[in-house]
Structures are given as C-alpha cells and as structure tokens.
Amino acid sequence: MASSILPPEGETLATGWEPDLAPADSLIRQAVLAHASWATDAARRAGKPWYDGDAWAGGILGDRGPLTNWVVAKQPVDPAEIILDAARELPNNVPYLFLSPWPTRDLREHGLGLAGHPPLMMRLPSTSTTPPVTDLEIREITDEAGLADAERVVIEGYPFPELQPFQPGALYDPTFLGGGSTIWVGYDGDVPLATAIAHNAASLTLVENVAVMPAARGRGGGAALTWAATTHHPDQPAAVTASDAGQPVYERLGFLRLERWTVWVRP
Template sequence: MAEELETGWAPTTPPGDSIESDFLRCWGERIASFARAGGVPIVDDDTVTVPVFSTRTFWGNLGIVRRPDRSGEEVADRLRAALPAGAPIALISPWSGIDLSAAGLVDDGHPPLMIRPPGPAAAQHPLPDGIELVEVVDADGLAEWERTLIEAYPTPGAEVEPPLTLFPAGILGGRTRFWTAYRDGRPVGVSAGHAGHGIVEIEFVATRESERGRGVGRALTWAATEMDLSVPAVLVASDHGRSVYESLGYLTTRRWTFWVGAVPD
C-alpha cells in the first residue's frame, strides 16, 4: 500500500511540517490575541481568521485564509456568521486556487512571501545616524506607535479613529513586541514582531516618506527579526520593501494574494 502523505494544511498537521504552515499558525494566533484584547468580533477557525476593529478601514481588519480546500462560498459563510455585514476587510491568501470574489472580495495584488533562515547576522546592522530605536512598553507609547503607522504607511480611513482602536493597549506584555524609530524626538517609523510556533512573524514595518531610503526601515525590520535568531523569520512584503528585506537575508519564496472588500450580507 502506498504511503498516504500529509496534506500540510489539515488541523491535525503537526507543528514544524513546513515554515509556511507554522507561519499561518503564528499569524492567526497574533490576530486572535489582538481581537481578544480589544473585545472585537472575529471569525477564527480552520478556514479563516479575521477580526473587525474598524468600520472605516480594512487595514484594521486584516486576516488570513488558512486552508487551500475551501471555496469562496465557504469563506463567505464564515464571514457572515461571525462579523458585522458591510464591515471593510482584507484577507491574505496563500492559495491561488481560491477565488474570493464569491465572498464579495476583489483581488488587489500579489505580495511576495519572504523567509529568513535561522542564524546570526552576516554583518553588523548599525542604526542610521541620528536615529534612536525604542521598544514600546506602555499605552502612551503604543498610541504614538499606532498613529505613526497610520500616517507613515499611510492607512486611509484610520486617521479618524480614536487612539488605540486598531491596536488596543491590552496587547502589550504578550508575545508581540513593538518598536518606534525617532529622529530628534519625532517618531519616523515603526515595526513589530510576534514570536510563536517556531516562527518570528515580522509585521507593520513603515517609515515616513522623508525617511525612506535612509536605512530606518531596515533597522526597524532587524529589531523585530532578532527577537529570536534561532528560528525562521517570515514576512509578507511589498515590492517596494523587498530589497530592504533581502539585505537582511530574507529570501522570496512565492507570491500570495491580497483580497479586499466587505463582509457580505
């Protein structure tokens, strides 16, 4: 009898089966921990994980599709069951075979998935001249971090949200860490990292336009990467930021799909 091979994406798939499956678990855990801290609606199962922090922007409502053997209709059913109709959302899907237009979402591009293998830095990564990197430790710092992200990315629709709407203070002290870069006391960039499931997930790397190309984003990315250099670090990049991550040892594996829209009625 031929051996029955593991699919790699079942709920019973063991940890460590692949870097991508561990990354999805890590990312889903981080999303769910944020939603619990904020007390917001979330669908979190073996099909999809996505919260609703904002009624104004999908940037606060970013989630993931977790299985390749689900249809757009099944995803739509999960969204309807748990989330308020009409809320803006975005889903990142590793699966090219899932058409989420059936869930009312639109294909908005194909960001590269990048992985840095475990191991120390191949070279020193000094801070750019005049930049101070500070880890966020309290609610005031997180509110400033959140505002900097909204302005630097930029994040349309989020600028009118009250402080700590997208990133509630209750997320501090958990497995996610946050950094803010300052020049002359002014916040000019941010990053975050979440450690879990044998992965460091790199997220929310953004610098103000005036600081781009000056090494600030690189320094912020490295701060999150070195949370644990004994495990792979993984991120979903933009084409603009790809060369920055490559300079830190990240390798592009393939492209995922970014879907945006609203929770169907």
Template sequence: MSTEVLTTGWEPRVPAGDTITRRFVLAYTARIAAMADRTGGRRKWVEGARMADLRSPFGYDNAVVVTRPLAEAEWPGVITAADAFFPSSRWWVVLSVFPTPDLTRHGLRRVGHPPLMLRPPGPLPPPDARLDVRPVTDTATLADFQAVLVAAYGLAEVGVPAIADLALARTLLHLRVGYADGVPVATAGAAVHHGIVEVDWVATLPTARRRGFGTAITAAVVDVAPELPSVLLASDDGQEIYRRLGYLDLFRATLWEHPAS
C-alpha cells in the first residue's frame, strides 16, 4: 500500500511559476542576492531562508526572507544563523509570507503585516502630464532618487540606502524619479525575475502627496514589462493608491526587525 505525498507548493523542485506567491518569494530573494553581489555585500542560504547583508544603515536592505513554511521548532535555528551572519551593529529584517510564531524572545520586534498585492497584466493609465518621469541613469538622477527616498521615509538620521548605487540602476534595477515643475518629488523602482515585475521604493514627498503622483510613478515602473504580472508589498497608507492602478489584495505578510545593537 502506497501513500500519496501531496505537495505544499514550496518544495525545492516545485517550478517557480507554481503560484504568484512563490514567484514573489523567489524574485525577492533573487533580487537581494544580486544586489549583494553587485555592491560588495554578503549572502547566505540556510534551510528555509535566504539572507542578504547589503551593509546598509537602512534595515530593510538587510533581509532574511523565509522561503517555505517553517515549523515552530525550526525558527530558533534560522534566527541563530541570522544573528551569526549579520554584524551586531546591523539593523536587519525578517520577511515571511507565511505565519510566524512570536519572535520577540529572539530579540526581534514585529514591524507589521504589509499587504501583498498583485496587478495582472493589462493596460496602464496614460502618463500624468504633471509628472515628468525619468529613469535613473547618471549621478544626477541617482542623487535626486536618493534625496526623495531619504526625505519621504524619514531616513536623514539613518544614512544612505543601498539602493543609491549606479551599479544597480545600470544592471539590475529599473529606477524612476518623478519631477513636478522641475523638482524631484517621487520615486519607484522595479526588478524583473521569475516572470513578475517586483515593485519597491515607491515614495512621494509629503508636500506632493494626494496629487496622484504615487499612482503615476508606480505605473511607470510597471511599464518596464507590462506583459507580466506585477507584485508588491504595500503600506496601509499606500493600499488605496495601488488599488486605483488595478492591484488586488492577496493577503498580509509578516515583517519583523532586529535593531542594531
């Protein structure tokens, strides 16, 4: 008598395209690994998780991404491996699309449950004439991208994110800056892996919000491969912006952070 083994969808041999969620997890890990390789960072693969240290003062650049459902008994090993991998002075995060146990006993703090959102391929709205969207191609546009991102996220006292690197903009990432009346006011970026457009770094200066610029700059990076589905992790404030662009709510992921010591 044989027992049929049913897949969970997260075994190593399951194709990347099995589900949109699997594509997102693999795309996210591929992107942070490539960023580490191109910027002199470090990466480590452990059973059930992928880690990348971009040596960034901004914790969201230094990530542990859970790649399959973990039993509660497996979590201490993953966190111990992360503790050994990241320097004690580094701020880093854990991202899981699966439910997690309480990790506060391991020195982590819950950041929240960002919604994972999907936009199927389809027509995009016409460009907003009020926003001049330009690709990051040189030091000037990179400086504008960095300045908006730092100001919008309140990172002035933290430092420069790892994203501010022309080696990434020219080889891996599609970064865009939006200008209103010649002033940089919005940013967004995307990477294309595993058949999806993974969108990140969407930001608008507080003084330029509620004018549709977030929607316009997001549409600009989705347009790098409009024939593919687009996936992103949203903030609660950003959900409605993405819904207007045709994104659908899938479920909420879980984000923890390990502050620098």
C-alpha cells in the first residue's frame, strides 16, 4: 500500500527503547535509564551483586528489605522474562522491588505482590518556583558520620521497618560517597531530621530517599531537602517516582505528573 507517510521499505523505525538510542531521545527514556542507574550504582560501588543489560538492570545491597534491592525494566518486554533472568543473574533468596515503566500483567504467579502505580513526576530546569524555607540547617554530606545520619533518617523516618533497629551500612555503604549520588541532611543542632538524595544519570537528576523524622514534620524540611536535590544540577530535568504523601510537595516545587509506573515487590 502506497502512502506519503509510510517510510521506505526496510527503513529502521525507532521505538524509543533500542539499547543504543541516546538517553535524550525522550524525557521518559532519560527517567527510565536514571532509575536503572540508581538500581545498580550503589551495589556496583560496594562490590555487591549487580547486573545491567539491554532489557533490565538490578542491584542487591542486602537481604532484609525490598527497597534495599531494585530490579528495573529498561524495555517493554515480558516482565516474566526479566524475573527469570534476575533469578539467574542475581541472588535468588532476597526480596527486591521490581519497577516497570509500563503496565504489566499479573505477576503473583511469580511470587511478587503488587505495591502500586506511583506517578513519574518531572520538573524542567526552566520552571520558576519559589524555594521553600525551613528552620533546619541543610548540609551536604561528605563523611561517614553524616552518611550514617542520612541512613538513620531514611530507615526511621520513611520508615523501613525491615531495617530496624538501625545499624549503619544496611542501606548506605561508605563507597556511596563521591559516586553518582549527592546526599543532604537537615539538622536541628546536631540532630538529623530530614534527608534527600540527587542521583545524576542519563543527563537527569533523580530525586530519591526523601524522608523526614516524625518529630520534624510540618517544619518544611522535606520540601527544602527535596529542593536541594532537585536543583543540584540546575541545567538538568529532575524526576521522581512519587508516593501519595509526597505528590503535593513535589507539585508545589514545580513537578508535573507525567504517567503512572508499576511497582511489584518480591517479599
């Protein structure tokens, strides 16, 4: 059938998910690849198991909680193939979070439980927003003592019950410092009360591990720490997969909801 809009026969048509396609082909592709980098970066630096292939990426930091370990789909393939491949490439006796940027079929037969459909939210660098204020002192973390403070706030403030009682090193290895992620902590004196991370990958800033201790909520710490992470690379777009509680905060900072992703958990 002839048509002026049909390409020449045999021409390769990009889908947007080819392994060799530039990350900047689309904002969604950048977000997918940044999440894949987040899944592997900490494990790779710490000498823990990790895998990064064409279809998926994953890393294993521990054995006590799914948010310690991530598997991220990079292409719209059958998720069952990724689950089986992950069982071969990574330790098969630990919990993990399975993040798919696409809707999936029911994966309960593979031992996973559906956690939800969080929205991918993004803020463009041209967005004009009034910076939030807080009475907490915001510090960029550069040493292991500060790293332990950030880890405590995430584990107790998010919270991660599987990682309690708190022991340093369950989530952040010292090799995490100086890598692709920058960490901030908000202090009241010497007491750590809020934290956030900016992970830099695929020319995008991924905002992760935003947490506030219960005693500090209502003081603007979460918004201020999120702002520090969001604007750390001011010429890049920033993205976050948002919780229900976090969405209003991100919207006030200029983030827009783009689409919903799918999260499964292997208990």
